[in-house]
Amino acid sequence: MRVAVTGANGMLGGEAVAQLSGRHEVLALGLGPGRPPEGTYRWLEADLGDGRSVEAALREFGAQAVLHAGAVTDVDGCEREPDAAWRVNAGGTQQVARACRTLGARLVTVSTDYVFDGADGPYGEEDVPNPRGVYARSKLAGEWVALSVAPDCAVARVAVVYSGRPGARATFPTQIVEKLSRGEPVKAFGDQFTSTTLAASGAAMCLELLLETGYLGVLHVSDETVMDRVDFARRVARRFRLEGEIVPVKTADVKLLAPRPLRGGLRVEKAAGMLRNKPLLIEAALDRFHEEWGRRPPA
Numbered sequence: 175m176r177v178a179v180t181g182a183n184g185m186l187g188g189e190a191v192a193q194l195s196g197r198h199e200v201l202a203l204g205l206g207p208g209r210p211p212e213g214t215y216r217w218l219e220a221d222l223g224d225g226r227s228v229e230a231a232l233r234e235f236g237a238q239a240v241l242h243a244g245a246v247t248d249v250d251g252c253e254r255e256p257d258a259a260w261r262v263n264a265g266g267t268q269q270v271a272r273a274c275r276t277l278g279a280r281l282v283t284v285s286t287d288y289v290f291d292g293a294d295g296p297y298g299e300e301d302v303p304n305p306r307g308v309y310a311r312s313k314l315a316g317e318w319v320a321l322s323v324a325p326d327c328a329v330a331r332v333a334v335v336y337s338g339r340p341g342a343r344a345t346f347p348t349q350i351v352e353k354l355s356r357g358e359p360v361k362a363f364g365d366q367f368t369s370t371t372l373a374a375s376g377a378a379m380c381l382e383l384l385l386e387t388g389y390l391g392v393l394h395v396s397d398e399t400v401m402d403r404v405d406f407a408r409r410v411a412r413r414f415r416l417e418g419e420i421v422p423v424k425t426a427d428v429k430l431l432a433p434r435p436l437r438g439g440l441r442v443e444k445a446a447g448m449l450r451n452k453p454l455l456i457e458a459a460l461d462r463f464h465e466e467w468g469r470r471p472p473a
């Protein structure tokens with residue numbers, strides 16, 4: 175099958191390319207200088223923000239299925255540059271959805287728990303979004319455009335994505351490991367409750383949704399455990415057998431440009447009942463993260 179992945183330089187898109195490699199004809203689309211892990215795929219640079227490049231690439235490739243994982247993901251950066259956020263997260267998704275409609279291709283577009291305001295999570299698929307901030311609003315617009323334009327479309331929502339894979343970008347858990355290893359304290363929000371998503375686990379669920387089901391609409395595909403970030407940091411430290419100080423901080427005491435959901439997180443019973451690749455409990459996710467970390471070249 176001809177399968178295209180946008181955001182292929184990213185954590186989730188890169189994992190998806192790695193999992194597809196050798197099993198399908200793969201087109202990996204990205205923009206920056208990074209590259210997905212080694213494997214068998216065609217690489218193409220195309221900008222989700224220019225209104226046409228990605229659409230043209232998908233049409234030229236003749237995609238039969240598309241995992242759309244490309245997005246501007248820096249939530250505070252989206253507040254600073256709202257035009258870019260809207261161009262990529264809403265406009266880029268429109269490009270992808272238009273191509274899928276023309277080609278009759280199946281689409282899974284990746285979205286976020288940030289579509290909810292975080293007043294009383296964790297949230298199920300039936301809960302009504304109330305996005306706060308540019309990132310959250312532009313991603314919800316992306317969900318709507320994908321579902322309205324592409325007839326064969328599912329939205330896969332994830333939360334707090336991380337990866338230990340060599341070359342994957344820095345995230346909260348990678349910083350915990352690095353800082354505690356250097357003997358530095360780690361600050362963590364004790365009042366932000368969230369789900370997390372190991373990129374490899376999220377990618378596997380997204381690809382199963384894309385290639386093995388005809389599910390239409392929204393599905394939550396984060397990992398299972400909902401916890402606050404101090405708890406998360408302590409669990410990461412324990413798994414890596416790292417001692418050190420984890421300092422709880424309050425969201426209100428830190429100057430952040432974008433609002434953060436406090437009682438967030440995703441309920442994943444539906445995915446757990448439906449998919450062969452199940453949302454992971456935090457212990458299993460951290461075992462895999464630890465294993466990925468072990469494959470990194472020494473610093």
Ligand SMILES: NC(=O)c1ccc[n+]([C@@H]2O[C@H](COP(=O)([O-])OP(=O)(O)OC[C@H]3O[C@@H](n4cnc5c(N)ncnc54)[C@H](OP(=O)(O)O)[C@@H]3O)[C@@H](O)[C@H]2O)c1
Binds near residue numbers: 208
């Ligand atoms: N990261 C999280 O914690 C999180 C949480 C909830 C939902 N999500 C969603 O999960 C999906 C996957 O994100 P991720 O976690 O894998 O984040 P990521 O590592 O930041 O990947 C996003 C990718 O999108 C690409 N991109 C950005 N602007 C682009 C443009 N104009 N044209 C083409 N590509 C562009 C980036 O490419 P370059 O690397 O080349 O710049 C990047 O590789 C996204 O839809 C995101 O909104 C992420």
